[in-house]
Amino acid sequence: MDGKIKLLTVEEVAQHNKEGDLWTIIDAKFHPGGKAVLLDDEVRGKDCTELFYSLHRSEVLLRPQYARLQIGTIVGEEERFKPLPPGSLSPVPYGEPAWLTRPFKSPYYKESHYRLHKEFRKICDELIIPEAKRCEETGDRISQKLGPGPHLKGLKLLAGLLLGQESARAGQRGFIDGFLAGAYIGSKVVALAISEAFAGSDVSGLRCTARKSEDGKWWIVNGTKKWITNGTFADYFTTACRTSKHGLTMIVIPRGPGVETKPIKTSYSSTAGTAFVSFDDVRVPVSHTLGEVDKGLKVILSNFNHERWGMVVNTVQLMRNIVDETLR
Template structure:
């Protein structure tokens, strides 16, 4: 049996797992964490590095996770309880689906990233995390009936397809077109999508397309068939990190999609996409903060035993200084992660989006910077071993290659830094306007 007990190496675990009091974690949360760690360790974490070397997570792993409802936690909280119960999904490792909150989500995402690699977990969860929610939040009843039963149970796989070769963070300038056929029964899609996680294995994509004029107002979102569908060509892309994530290039050549596949209405695309981004950015922030933990604690452990110049690395002040700087960034970021998870648990969806959208964008950008700091620190302290794709520094080297996959997707770093401040200014101006009206009464 694999040991799933908390690691005692400094920086290796969140404070609540080091026996420190937490205002956020209840006994029920802790019971789920223990069950989640056991399941994830046995079915993913202990094999993750080997699968990353090989380039693909075996297909049976996705089936195992679905069989135990262990991809459902990737969806935004609260979960779509009515749909889940209708499909026979009543609990997740003992947690009733109606009791699920964002603290559970944070615990789950943290445990899924405990290998230190984002690729293995990412090979399983992109459809559930980002592709399904727009269907049950904005889709018609008829659309939900057609797609949710198979997607929520894992009988079919999905992905989110926003990014294009010339339009990544610049969502408003997406160029993939969806033009209605002469008989009005189909949209005809032409264009391409790039860097689509899980695309190569997906039956459907929740896809952003242009149904109208240039700019944000012309965007729509629809469910697009992928595997085996006429006019769809997919090829897997070679990327520097997240090797197992199934990053895919999708070409669309006169692809026919029923008009009933649109999510919401024509022109609703930007609103749907931006709302979806808040959850994406949050779960990325949780995962990469755990990756940073794995990198820094591995370096800490190495420095306790590695000797140079007649003493261990840990006895060198410069080494302790590096560990301290990275550790301060790591623990500060985790405290912020927990704070936002708690706030989302106690705010309505509308208030959470309004008040925390900008801060979540900032958190995602900051967490990726912290991952970069911790991964760089680990590689430097491992020395030559940290520059080698085998041996005791192999994991640190692999985590450093994952860093761009944290800093770019979900809105690239510089875009999110700017977006966060613009959102905060907008919120401030709205509050000032409200106070001004009150003062005039």
């Protein structure tokens, strides 16, 4: 082949139907194929678009590694599925939130929300979703080019629903957790360190302790945490510590001497950075206390409110992904 895309007829394709010279038509294009699949009498030299799409997503045809397989296009035929440009809305019914479906008008969204959505969806399509797929395949840590940057300095983002929804379109749950979990807690990479092997998520049963030094200037933290999202690469750990028999205190512990993290393999992804975290006589300034001493449960539950809300947003979008994928 000379590498150029040719225009050929269905009849010409039909002549290439033997082992060693095998073409087949897929969505107005034709491709050479391996004998294990394509030597069937209903496939070789024929249009097998319906069969192909019963087994593959349309995006398969767009992967760079398969570009060499496209020999040409069929005269007089148009592609059934054309890739949407970055930032586009899905044409599938119920594939988008109602407020994005014109002429529906929601009183909760202004034109600024529509503009933000359009720009952020383009970022997701061009950067975040490809990065999510790469990380889920390799298990790599999420690229730091997607982390907090100077463009957010001094700004307060009140569109968490919108941003969480769009990020979830990546459809990769481990990536979503690693990408968003720290953002719910702080502007750097911060892990929420609450769950323990002894108590799971039973906050009242936590055993990690913090006691004050004799001069009252330091917390001395000892204990372990388990299943901590972002733990393997977190800069800080927002940690629930027992400071009295019936009281918990939230302390922000920086990664440093006495802090050790070990990766935990999970059944869904290593991209979330799930870790076992241990604190061994870790000295933390008392100024790192969040809220009041012995009243950390209030801090924990107030964070759970929007953290769980974020999980709901992600889950709803993942269900939309299923609808979109099934009907597209």
